[in-house]
Amino acid sequence: MLSDRGRPKNGNESTRKKKSNPLKPSPQPHHNDYTENYIHTTVPPQRYIKNSENQVEGYPNLQKLFRLKERHVAKNATTPFGCKIDIDAMVPTLNHWISDERMVFDVVMIGCLTENQFIYQILTSLPIHKLITKPGFLLIWGSAQKINELTKLLQSEAWSKKFRKSEELVFIPVDKSSPFYPSLDNDDQTLFEKMQWHCWMCITGTVRRATDGHLIHCNVDTDLALETNDQQHSAVPAHLYKIAENFSTATRRLHIIPARTGTEMPVRVRPGWVIMSPDVMLNNFECARYLAEISKIGTHLPAKNDIESLRPKSPTQKRLT
Amino acid sequence: MTQYTSNVLNLELIRFLVEQDTAILTPPVMGKVADIELWYAKERGELESRTVDVEEAFTRASARRSRFWGDLREIAACSPGCISFTSQDVPCPRDAVINYVDVQTLRIMYESVSPGHAPGGHQQQSKAEQPKMTLLVDRLLEALNSTAAQTPNQQTLARLEQVLAEKPASYVLGRERAQKLTHHSSFIPICGHRNHSQVLSSLCTISNNKIAALDGNKLQNADQGCPGIAKCAQSKIHYIPISKPQTDSSLGDCSYLDTCHKMNSCRYVHYLQYVPESLVNNAAHRNQEKNQQSKLNQAICLYTRGFRCAGATAPQLPAQWIQCDVRKFDFTVLGKFSVVVADPAWNIRMNLPYGTCNDSELSNLPLDILQNEGIIFLWVTGRAIEVGKESLQKWGYEVCNEISWIKTNQLGRTIVTGRTGHWLNHSKEHLLAGIKGSPQWLNKQSDVDLIVSASRETSRKPDELYGMIERLVGPHARKLEIFGRDHNTRPGWFTIGNQINGENICEIDVKFKYRNSLRRRKSQRPIPHPTTV
Numbered sequence: 112m113l114s115d116r117g118r119p120k121n122g123n124e125s126t127r128k129k130k131s132n133p134l135k136p137s138p139q140p141h142h143n144d145y146t147e148n149y150i151h152t153t154v155p156p157q158r159y160i161k162n163s164e165n166q167v168e169g170y171p172n173l174q175k176l177f178r179l180k181e182r183h184v185a186k187n188a189t190t191p192f193g194c195k196i197d198i199d200a201m202v203p204t205l206n207h208w209i210s211d212e213r214m215v216f217d218v219v220m221i222g223c224l225t226e227n228q229f230i231y232q233i234l235t236s237l238p239i240h241k242l243i244t245k246p247g248f249l250l251i252w253g254s255a256q257k258i259n260e261l262t263k264l265l266q267s268e269a270w271s272k273k274f275r276k277s278e279e280l281v282f283i284p285v286d287k288s289s290p291f292y293p294s295l296d297n298d299d300q301t302l303f304e305k306m307q308w309h310c311w312m313c314i315t316g317t318v319r320r321a322t323d324g325h326l327i328h329c330n331v332d333t334d335l336a337l338e339t340n341d342q343q344h345s346a347v348p349a350h351l352y353k354i355a356e357n358f359s360t361a362t363r364r365l366h367i368i369p370a371r372t373g374t375e376m377p378v379r380v381r382p383g384w385v386i387m388s389p390d391v392m393l394n395n396f397e398c399a400r401y402l403a404e405i406s407k408i409g410t411h412l413p414a415k416n417d418i419e420s421l422r423p424k425s426p427t428q429k430r431l432t
Numbered sequence: 433m434t435q436y437t438s439n440v441l442n443l444e445l446i447r448f449l450v451e452q453d454t455a456i457l458t459p460p461v462m463g464k465v466a467d468i469e470l471w472y473a474k475e476r477g478e479l480e481s482r483t484v485d486v487e488e489a490f491t492r493a494s495a496r497r498s499r500f501w502g503d504l505r506e507i508a509a510c511s512p513g514c515i516s517f518t519s520q521d522v523p524c525p526r527d528a529v530i531n532y533v534d535v536q537t538l539r540i541m542y543e544s545v546s547p548g549h550a551p552g553g554h555q556q557q558s559k560a561e562q563p564k565m566t567l568l569v570d571r572l573l574e575a576l577n578s579t580a581a582q583t584p585n586q587q588t589l590a591r592l593e594q595v596l597a598e599k600p601a602s603y604v605l606g607r608e609r610a611q612k613l614t615h616h617s618s619f620i621p622i623c624g625h626r627n628h629s630q631v632l633s634s635l636c637t638i639s640n641n642k643i644a645a646l647d648g649n650k651l652q653n654a655d656q657g658c659p660g661i662a663k664c665a666q667s668k669i670h671y672i673p674i675s676k677p678q679t680d681s682s683l684g685d686c687s688y689l690d691t692c693h694k695m696n697s698c699r700y701v702h703y704l705q706y707v708p709e710s711l712v713n714n715a716a717h718r719n720q721e722k723n724q725q726s727k728l729n730q731a732i733c734l735y736t737r738g739f740r741c742a743g744a745t746a747p748q749l750p751a752q753w754i755q756c757d758v759r760k761f762d763f764t765v766l767g768k769f770s771v772v773v774a775d776p777a778w779n780i781r782m783n784l785p786y787g788t789c790n791d792s793e794l795s796n797l798p799l800d801i802l803q804n805e806g807i808i809f810l811w812v813t814g815r816a817i818e819v820g821k822e823s824l825q826k827w828g829y830e831v832c833n834e835i836s837w838i839k840t841n842q843l844g845r846t847i848v849t850g851r852t853g854h855w856l857n858h859s860k861e862h863l864l865a866g867i868k869g870s871p872q873w874l875n876k877q878s879d880v881d882l883i884v885s886a887s888r889e890t891s892r893k894p895d896e897l898y899g900m901i902e903r904l905v906g907p908h909a910r911k912l913e914i915f916g917r918d919h920n921t922r923p924g925w926f927t928i929g930n931q932i933n934g935e936n937i938c939e940i941d942v943k944f945k946y947r948n949s950l951r952r953r954k955s956q957r958p959i960p961h962p963t964t965v
Contacts, residue, residue, distance in 0.1 A: 133666060136643040137709040141669060143619050145884045146896035150614045156884035162845035169685035255834045266818055277855045279817055281836050294597060302833050302865055302904060303881040330851045335859035377573060423851055
């Protein structure tokens with residue numbers, strides 16, 4: 112097979128011989144068509160993404176930044192809190208938190224990767240601007256169809272005045288056998304099989320990415336989240352929380368899940384978050400205890416030099432990359 | 433006689449229940465406690481001793497029965513629901529019938545009383561799993577998720593879901609047809625092995641930013657240290673890191689890789705693709721046969737729903753295009769289309785190297801006249817997602833899909849660096865799909881709503897979309913691309929845009945109407961429009 116290997120050849124002489132060399136490099140780069148491959152093999156294109164297990168593969172500085180941030184967030188996190196209540200009781204409870212307990216959150220995430228969520232009802236019956244500080248961040252997760260339906264409400268004048276849309280995030284399951292495959296979303300009207308969840312991320316109040324480094328760290332994460340194989344079995348992939356944690360330096364984080372997720376997909380608690388859901392595994396939330404913990408930790412993470420030097424910044428700072 | 437005290441659970445009985453769980457509930461036992469008791473006693477060898485004294489035998493048996501009943505009740509009371517009886521209150525064990533045994537709970541019960549000795553033939557396995565299952569939560573979850581814990585309701589739900597997931601024949605046939613007719617281009621997997629690229633980089637001769645050769649002799653030697661590398665090098669694509677004098681590998685990869693403008697001074701790592709020519713040729717050769725087969729398939733295609741019946745013999749229209757200012761173009765000359773694709777240069781307050789188009793200019797385009805029923809694709813970005821959705825509604829469409837194009841780099845990884853977005857980096861672009869009317873001629877759901885493809889020149893979109901559209905509407909449907917460029921022209925498509933060169937119109941009626949519209953415009957305005965020259 113490798114008959115003429117190692118034999119010294121040069122120039123024109125070798126061209127004839129080289130034809131039989133199975134290792135001769137191809138002069139043209141090869142490109143795969145993953146869409147066409149899906150048709151022939153039913154392996155979906157996202158399976159071929161090379162950095163799905165570690166999105167910052169190949170970037171040692173970014174890997175270091177992710178590690179540092181993870182440790183920093185964990186060090187300044189409240190006890191994991193679960194607030195297990197019925198969907199009907201959510202709005203009254205939140206109203207009670209707002210008006211009687213004077214509680215506010217800097218990051219509020221609503222919804223998870225499941226169909227049949229009562230997001231619209233929550234958004235319309237809750238004075239959500241009173242629940243979120245200014246500046247604050249609101250992330251709404253749902254099926255692409257759901258987010259599309261909410262667009263009208265979120266684009267309405269009353270809403271868009273308070274909450275400006277900043278990004279649209281997307282979560283992609285590994286394949287059709289994934290627990291996050293949105294199978295119910297594929298009705299007859301659908302032209303293409305749906306393989307994604309969307310998130311409407313918005314900002315209330317004013318933050319500037321160049322000067323508000325104590326509040327937000329921009330361009331650390333991307334607007335795309337891929338399901339990883341080693342994910343702990345959970346209704347909410349950890350990545351969804353990580354995006355919010357990496358972006359905002361706030362410590363008061365609330366996740367409202369207005370849907371029944373059942374026992375097959377447990378809603379786990381997470382350090383630094385209050386998780387409100389009818390199916391959350393723990394029911395340990397007490398306002399007084401939470402407020403006490405926050406006053407001890409502070410409302411925002413303290414700045415850390417090594418994180419500041421590694422994180423991407425606006426070009427005004429004239430930092431060489 | 434008092435082998436079991438009242439406050440200690442009968443572990444042996446638990447083990448028995450776990451091991452015989454199915455046999456207990458199915459015929460002939462059917463959960464009858466009296467029968468289970470006899471069986472259990474027989475298992476334990478308590479029935480062996482034969483006595484002539486009937487009275488003694490009777491008292492012994494009734495003592496045994498009441499003991500068994502007591503133990504069973506104790507187990508059932510220990511964790512309510514682990515054993516359930518047909519009727520709530522059973523005073524006499526003779527009539528009691530068990531209708532459900534929760535094996536997982538019993539196993540956990542057994543485990544917690546006597547750890548490390550779980551019954552049910554899982555002794556070895558559970559010991560091995562012990563370190564992994566440290567959290568009580570995980571153990572409880574495992575119990576809930578096992579099939580043994582499935583209640584009749586859950587089983588019904590599973591069956592229902594299965595039925596709902598069943599696809600209709602039109603879907604199955606459509607998929608099959610798409611598979612049979614779609615062109616095969618070579619597919620060569622990319623090696624995911626960490627070491628291979630490093631090892632191969634020491635065996636390559638690189639000249640002129642190209643891999644000139646790979647030393648086969650050395651490769652065989654390397655195969656000793658890294659088994660399988662020789663075979664892998666001949667069957668997969670490898671990306672070889674180039675080490676140049678200025679390269680500092682501790683910095684990691686260049687954000688731009690093969691598109692870097694400072695290739696000769698950049699200190700980050702760059703790569704070259706290594707794929708043997710023989711592998712590419714072999715793959716191409718194999719595909720040639722497959723593609724000939726798809727041609728044949730086309731000729732004898734029996735499932736023609738949504739397609740032209742004479743699909744095999746009718747030629748596809750050649751590529752057509754018109755250079756024009758889309759904002760002033762008379763769309764009535766074009767006629768109707770099955771599919772419209774538009775990639776507007778949205779004005780998002782950035783200095784882009786091409787003329788941009790503001791929101792109202794876009795939504796004022798008369799795109800509502802291009803289709804009676806059909807589908808439209810609109811590339812959107814950032815704030816334009818909402819403007820795009822509004823425009824689609826204004827033109828009479830309903831947004832039915834949002835396709836994500838996941839942009840990859842040379843190495844097949846998503847793009848995560850380079851401050852590509854304002855708040856977060858952008859690794860994807862959005863393509864809205866809208867539908868008007870209820871076209872029956874669509875071949876739906878052959879593809880997924882994702883495209884994974886390398887990013888190319890600024891704003892150039894992936895060609896994979898053309899294949900997806902052809903599967904959806906068939907090769908002979910009329911297709912229009914607005915804001916197209918020279919590289920977008922292709923057979924079956926009509927392309928218009930201001931960055932395209934000249935014009936080429938084959939359809940006589942369009943040609944005629946277009947000439948007329950130009951003449952009308954000339955007569956209205958004496959100075960000819962620059963784009964119509």
